[in-house]
Amino acid sequence: MLIEPGKLLAEINSPADLKKLSPEQLVTLSTELRDFIIDNVSVYGGHFGASLGVVELTVALHYVFNTPYDQLVWDVGHQAYGHKILTGRRDVFHTNRLYNGISGFPKRKESEYDTFGVGHSSTSISAALGMAEASHFLGMDDKQHIAVIGDGAMTGGLAFEAMNHAGVSNTNLLIILNDNCMSIDPNVGALKDYLTDITTSHTYNKVRDEIWNVLGKFSKFGPNPREIVGKIENSIKSLLLSQSNLFESLNLRYFGPVDGHDVSHMVHVLKDLKDIKGPKILHIVTTKGKGYAPAENGDKTTWHAPGKFDKVTGEIHKKVHETPQPPKYQDVFGHTIVELAEKNDKIMGITPAMPSGSSMNIMMNAMPERAFDVGIAEQHAVTFSAGLATQGLIPFCNIYSTFMQRSYDQVIHDVCIQDLPVNFCLDRAGFAGADGPTHHGAYDIAYMRCIPNMIVSSPMNEEELRNLMFTAQLPREGGAFTIRYPRGQGVMSDWRKPMQAIEIGTGRTVREGSEVAILTIGHIGNYVVEACEYLQEDGLDPAHYDMRFVKPLDEALLHKVFKKFRKIVTVEDGCIMGGFGSAVAEFMVDHGYQARIERLGIPDRIVEHGEQRELHAECNFDPEGIANAVRKLAESNVTV
Ligand SMILES: Cc1ncc(C[n+]2csc(CCOP(=O)(O)OP(=O)(O)O)c2C)c(N)n1
Numbered sequence: 001m002l003i004e005p006g007k008l009l010a011e012i013n014s015p016a017d018l019k020k021l022s023p024e025q026l027v028t029l030s031t032e033l034r035d036f037i038i039d040n041v042s043v044y045g046g047h048f049g050a051s052l053g054v055v056e057l058t059v060a061l062h063y064v065f066n067t068p069y070d071q072l073v074w075d076v077g078h079q080a081y082g083h084k085i086l087t088g089r090r091d092v093f094h095t096n097r098l099y100n101g102i103s104g105f106p107k108r109k110e111s112e113y114d115t116f117g118v119g120h121s122s123t124s125i126s127a128a129l130g131m132a133e134a135s136h137f138l139g140m141d142d143k144q145h146i147a148v149i150g151d152g153a154m155t156g157g158l159a160f161e162a163m164n165h166a167g168v169s170n171t172n173l174l175i176i177l178n179d180n181c182m183s184i185d186p187n188v189g190a191l192k193d194y195l196t197d198i199t200t201s202h203t204y205n206k207v208r209d210e211i212w213n214v215l216g217k218f219s220k221f222g223p224n225p226r227e228i229v230g231k232i233e234n235s236i237k238s239l240l241l242s243q244s245n246l247f248e249s250l251n252l253r254y255f256g257p258v259d260g261h262d263v264s265h266m267v268h269v270l271k272d273l274k275d276i277k278g279p280k281i282l283h284i285v286t287t288k289g290k291g292y293a294p295a296e297n298g299d300k301t302t303w304h305a306p307g308k309f310d311k312v313t314g315e316i317h318k319k320v321h322e323t324p325q326p327p328k329y330q331d332v333f334g335h336t337i338v339e340l341a342e343k344n345d346k347i348m349g350i351t352p353a354m355p356s357g358s359s360m361n362i363m364m365n366a367m368p369e370r371a372f373d374v375g376i377a378e379q380h381a382v383t384f385s386a387g388l389a390t391q392g393l394i395p396f397c398n399i400y401s402t403f404m405q406r407s408y409d410q411v412i413h414d415v416c417i418q419d420l421p422v423n424f425c426l427d428r429a430g431f432a433g434a435d436g437p438t439h440h441g442a443y444d445i446a447y448m449r450c451i452p453n454m455i456v457s458s459p460m461n462e463e464e465l466r467n468l469m470f471t472a473q474l475p476r477e478g479g480a481f482t483i484r485y486p487r488g489q490g491v492m493s494d495w496r497k498p499m500q501a502i503e504i505g506t507g508r509t510v511r512e513g514s515e516v517a518i519l520t521i522g523h524i525g526n527y528v529v530e531a532c533e534y535l536q537e538d539g540l541d542p543a544h545y546d547m548r549f550v551k552p553l554d555e556a557l558l559h560k561v562f563k564k565f566r567k568i569v570t571v572e573d574g575c576i577m578g579g580f581g582s583a584v585a586e587f588m589v590d591h592g593y594q595a596r597i598e599r600l601g602i603p604d605r606i607v608e609h610g611e612q613r614e615l616h617a618e619c620n621f622d623p624e625g626i627a628n629a630v631r632k633l634a635e636s637n638v639t640v
């Protein structure tokens with residue numbers, strides 16, 4: 001269902017239309033844009049608070065800059081809904097994040113205005129700097145490059161690496177630091193304190209006012225007062241350098257903080273900055289959820305991505321169930337780590353900026369001195385965990401599978417080469433769903449199982465998750481222990497049972513059978529249970545083994561399987577290449593068995609966004625797809 005935009009917004013089909021508006025009309029447009037986002041997200045879901053917070057900035061940027069010639073890079077991209085709507089995607093915005101609809105993040109294939117594909121944080125400054133250096137190299141020194149980065153994303157090491165480089169470049173790079181004191185959860189760390197200090201400090205405000213007085217005068221001199229620019233720049237610089245400013249010390253000219261919700265002022269400021277050459281940073285202060293009272297005044301973490309809600313009452317729609325529902329895997333993790341830590345005082349919890357998403361916040365609340373939110377800093381989270389392990393502590397480092405990709409060298413260099421006993425809980429393993437390819441946890445089995453000193457496991461249900469966590473905290477010689485589990489609910493409403501150790505490298509038989517054996521890893525095994533019901537109706541009787549470990553594999557069980565079966569299906573919610581099925585195939589070859597193995601999982605292509613089950617179906621490993629694969633194999637004439 002297409003949602004009607006306000007009158008002014010209905011006229012904006014591209015930023016060229018926006019430029020026809022008077023500065024006064026921008027205020028009305030901002031209100032209409034905000035309403036349109038509220039109307040759509042309340043009905044269709046998606047990220048919310050962040051886009052509301054940058055409405056005025058978005059309008060001002062497209063008003064002042066010549067996009068898409070000037071290059072605008074959004075960090076993370078969850079705040080770019082306004083940008084999408086103003087750049088030709090208003091009428092398809094109701095398909096945002098839906099299967100076959102537009103992406104919830106900027107995406108190069110989707111629009112020329114989306115200069116850089118995003119989803120993971122802290123990339124914008126590097127990307128914009130690369131574009132700026134390219135423009136210089138290609139003789140387009142009139143081109144502007146703008147990176148919009150949040151205070152949360154600024155805590156990522158990559159952002160600092162980029163600023164370190166930008167400070168010695170002479171490019172037209174404008175970094176806009178959108179400071180709303182929030183990550184998904186409240187922002188953390190010394191940088192946050194520093195930004196709060198600049199924003200509230202009397203000295204800085206005085207300096208800021210002086211700068212804008214100077215710039216205010218300078219604007220009146222006309223569109224291109226280059227001579228005056230130099231003089232003013234010098235005075236600004238000396239004024240700022242007399243202060244200790246983090247960004248100035250990196251040779252980035254610092255401007256701000258300014259009110260990011262005053263669209264007229266933002267236009268004025270951006271116009272001025274456009275004429276100042278070289279790398280610079282504008283610090284704007286905004287409110288996440290601005291303009292929608294429940295989000296602005298309520299729990300900002302909830303309103304980061306609230307799901308569908310009643311826009312009038314602010315009530316978030318929750319499915320009502322008549323029977324008790326299984327918990328989310330993340331909550332099983334959160335409660336279980338506390339339960340374990342109460343008995344084992346060496347256990348520590350680590351999350352890089354996902355306390356709510358991973359449910360590590362349960363431990364952070366229960367035992368704050370033993371659980372750390374380290375900011376959007378996955379590399380640091382892993383090496384920090386390694387440091388804890390050197391001292392005999394037992395770290396449970398919980399990272400979304402997709403974000404763990406950031407820390408690959410740390411896993412190898414800092415953990416596995418040193419054989420340190422660090423536990424990795426990889427949440428959101430497999431298809432993430434509506435967030436799409438940037439967030440799918442597709443590769444972890446393949447990238448973890450090839451590292452020596454690494455155990456790789458995955459539970460089929462809540463009880464197994466708890467038992468694996470219990471096993472991971474028991475003393476062991478060394479080595480890392482990975483436990484991967486998906487986004488969403490498990491299958492057991494009665495999950496809080498006493499925990500027991502699982503012998504490392506052992507699987508279990510879910511179902512004895514004949515003709516075809518199905519080997520699974522993790523939660524996706526529940527699809528096989530469903531598939532077996534259909535297959536039984538067809539008179540088929542496949543065996544099903546929940547392997548629990550990809551590494552080490554349960555060799556005894558596999559010998560049993562390969563001795564009995566010539567037709568084998570493997571199922572995993574991960575990339576086929578190098579994954580669990582590949583491990584089984586390697587075992588077969590290494591041990592001289594011959595069988596036909598049908599490997600189901602994520603194919604070697606980028607799978608877009610949609611509901612998890614839609615994506616499983618697309619890749620033929622939903623229950624129907626699995627049943628079809630088994631039927632086909634059962635009918636085939638395997639001669640090995
Ligand atoms: C590498 C990486 N880690 C974690 C995340 C999850 N994440 C998405 S948005 C976000 C908070 C970003 O905060 P900020 O940049 O300040 O933007 P805001 O939502 O406040 O506008 C986090 C942690 C991510 N996208 N990428």
Ligand SMILES: CC(=O)[C@@H](O)[C@H](O)COP(=O)(O)O
Nearest residue numbers: 076078119305357428435487
């Ligand atoms: C933009 C981003 O990276 C996060 O907001 C992410 O969408 C959270 O995912 P979950 O909803 O699975 O926690």
Ligand SMILES: [Mg+2]
Nearest residue numbers: 150151152182
């Ligand atoms: Mg923020």
